[in-house]
Amino acid sequence: MSAKKRVATRPASGGRKAPVRRRVTLERKTKETHIRLALDLDGTGQARVATGVGFFDHMLTALAKHARIDLVVQCQGDLHIDAHHTVEDVGIVIGDALRQALGDKRGIVRFGHAYCPLDEALSRAVVDLSGRPWLHFGVEWKAKAIGGLPTELIEDFFWALCDHGRFNLHLDAIRGRNSHHVAESLFKAAARALSMAVARDPRVDDVPSTKGAL
Numbered sequence: 001m002s003a004k005k006r007v008a009t010r011p012a013s014g015g016r017k018a019p020v021r022r023r024v025t026l027e028r029k030t031k032e033t034h035i036r037l038a039l040d041l042d043g044t045g046q047a048r049v050a051t052g053v054g055f056f057d058h059m060l061t062a063l064a065k066h067a068r069i070d071l072v073v074q075c076q077g078d079l080h081i082d083a084h085h086t087v088e089d090v091g092i093v094i095g096d097a098l099r100q101a102l103g104d105k106r107g108i109v110r111f112g113h114a115y116c117p118l119d120e121a122l123s124r125a126v127v128d129l130s131g132r133p134w135l136h137f138g139v140e141w142k143a144k145a146i147g148g149l150p151t152e153l154i155e156d157f158f159w160a161l162c163d164h165g166r167f168n169l170h171l172d173a174i175r176g177r178n179s180h181h182v183a184e185s186l187f188k189a190a191a192r193a194l195s196m197a198v199a200r201d202p203r204v205d206d207v208p209s210t211k212g213a214l
Contacts, residue, residue, distance in 0.1 A: 019200070020061060022101040028093050032085040033077040039097040039199050043070025051075040051090060053083050055147030055180075059154075059187045060090070066116075066191035067198075074110035083153060091157040095164030102198065110208040112196030118188040121176030125189035127197040128168040131214045135162045138172035139186065154183060158190070169193075 022041035029035075047064035049072060064071035073094075077086030102108065112127040114193045135158050141151040162169050171190060176182035207214055 033089040038072040040070035055149040091160030112193035114192030118185040121181035123185035125193040126170040127193040135171040
């Protein structure tokens with residue numbers, strides 16, 4: 001199902017080309033979910049998220065906060081069945097928005113990495129905005145669900161994010177006892193790594209690849 005998009009840019013002034021405001025709005029509607037989303041890569045970490053799955057909302061809010069992106073997500077999904085379609089489809093739309101907001105990826109850092117602890121839990125994330133989707137998910141859950149969110153759906157969310165965002169993400173839960181802490185440290189690490197990767201590199205204005213395209 002195709003998504004409608006609108007990309008807003010910041011106009012140039014004073015005869016000098018201003019940087020493009022990397023902001024996208026999308027709407028995606030299927031028989032399973034109806035999602036409206038706004039994403040601003042050059043935001044401040046503000047989030048308004050309503051998916052009907054409380055713990056998932058909490059994780060998306062943490063993702064926005066620590067990636068320093070502004071994110072609005074409204075999703076009406078078939079939660080009377082389960083949370084799978086909602087979680088995966090939100091990952092699809094955020095991935096689509098991320099890819100579209102990055103454009104040709106000219107002038108970005110491209111790579112990012114982060115370690116994030118939360119009490120006894122520690123997670124690592126490594127990102128390459130390569131144009132090639134791949135997820136390594138090195139996590140073994142001790143709980144089947146957290147706050148109504150089946151833990152297995154967290155991997156499905158990140159797969160959808162990588163697949164539609166077209167980037168590499170290596171996520172590892174290095175240690176942790178409490179599954180809430182493990183999940184939150186994963187999302188925060190992914191957020192910090194993405195924040196580093198999408199940042200503008202002040203030294204260059206080309207595509208960060210020997211191929212000349214990503």
